[in-house]
Amino acid sequence: MNRKPRLNLDFIKQRRVQLGLTNQKMAEKLSFKNASTYFKYENGTYIFKASHLPILAELFQCSMDDFFIFERSK
Secondary structure (H helix, E strand, C coil): CCEEEEEEHHHHHHHHHHHCCCCHHHHHCCCCCCCHHHHHHCCCCCCCCHHHHHHHEEEEHHCCHHHHEEEECC
8 A cells, every 4th residue: 555645734733833933924934925825825725835845844843754644545
C-alpha cells in the first residue's frame, strides 16, 4: 500500500494560534493581499503552494514534515 500525503490544516491553524500570529501577520509574511486571503488558505478554500511551506516552517519553528498527514491508499 502507498501512503498518500495530505496537508494538515488543523496543525497549521493550531500552531499559528499557539504562537499568537494573526491572519494579518501571516498574510504579510506570505505576501498575500490581506488576512482574508490567508484565512482561505488555512481553511482549505485555496491550496498552499510548495513555496509557502518553508516560510510556514520557519514562522512556526517546525519541520515541513509536520504539515502532512499520511493516509493509506488502497
